[in-house]
Amino acid sequence: MAPLEVIGAGMSRCGTDSLRAALNILGYNTHHMFDGGPLYKNDELTEVFEEAYKHPEKHVDWDIVYNGYNAAVDCPTISFLPRLFEKYPDAKVILTKRDSESWYKSVYNTIYRIYELPPENPEEFEENVANMVKAIWLDGSFQDLQKFKDDPKTIKKRYEAHNAWMIKNIPANRLLVLDLRDGIDWDKICPFLGKPEPAVPYPHVNTTASFNEKHKVIDSSTA
Template identity: 50%
Template sequence: MAPLEVIGAAYSRSGTDSLRAALDILGYRTLHAKVMLMEKVGRPELFEDAYDHPDKPVDWNYLFDGFDAAVEFPAICFVRPLLEAYPNAKVILIERDADSWYESVKNNVIKMLEVAEARELSEHGTHLIRAFEKLWLDGVLLDPKLRADAEEVKSRYKAHNAWVKEHVPQERLLALKLEEGINWDKMCAFLGKPVPAEPYPRINSSKEFNEEIPNFAERLEDL
């Protein structure tokens, strides 16, 4: 199904799972870390190799085979090369207040990784967690001390958002703020899609995420 038509450049805990669901409603097939986990799709080891060898040619159509949109991990780790590989793709960036964003990451993403790291994972699960930790904000999750350094993590998050807004051509970029609310109007106008009759999805709150952590961990064992 690749090439990609939509690239979600927002980091985890910035409304990315809702964005994934919204794009699917609009008719896209969207890759997201949750999809890689729950459906055992994607090739995390090849994304890791692309990250480790940035000068090595990459067949992005192969890596995103079956998808025409991608949000959150792993696409957020490759925004620069994906912009070049897919010059017609639209980019959606959702920004969140850095303080509340970090609290959500600490209480959700990092907690899930800690649970996963204590388990015997399947081969796919091992590849997925290893790639996620290495690629996400350039390895900030690899070191427990660095994970806990709120200012460093927030600094990297803000630098990523600033880079996207500076380097993505304005006609290809829709920049939204989570605190202002996300709805269909701007998104559908940007993507050239009719507004769906159903409400914009609101899923994967901190409470929902935490309730799902045991299921995520079990899934990583069974993949």
């Protein structure tokens, strides 16, 4: 099913799972780390992503990596965006974003907690996936958990730089920027993708509360 037709460039905790669900409603098959897809079942695939990040000079057959998908969002895709944009020059790019303060708070209360306080049910966050995320996500921001907690300014700067790079480098006719503060609905996405609006509401999933319930993360607040 490759090549990719739509690439979500938004960082984790920026409505990316809702975008995954929305794209699937529109008829795409969307790659997302937590969609119950092959990353949970294929150690070799997580190794491919990790090696591709550590050795960017090496060739990667992205058509094989994304076999069966024609859209991709969130991690691990967001760690390879420049290469994917070059590989799939006709792909539409959707950048979902939010202000850096609320973004950091949401990440801190969800993904970060999985590493700080391992979930009660480890099978909900497979070790191979966790190790890959620590290696590649936002320039290795989870490799030093203490720094992530004690130096939010640096983490937020990385996040802001990620968004700024997308806006600066992706041609306007390929890029749709959606700010969660303005709300996201079909009337913004469907014209960009050339799709009719579905007769169902735009999905809003994977809130902090639902994320933590799914992964049995404890000692967290909502964001």
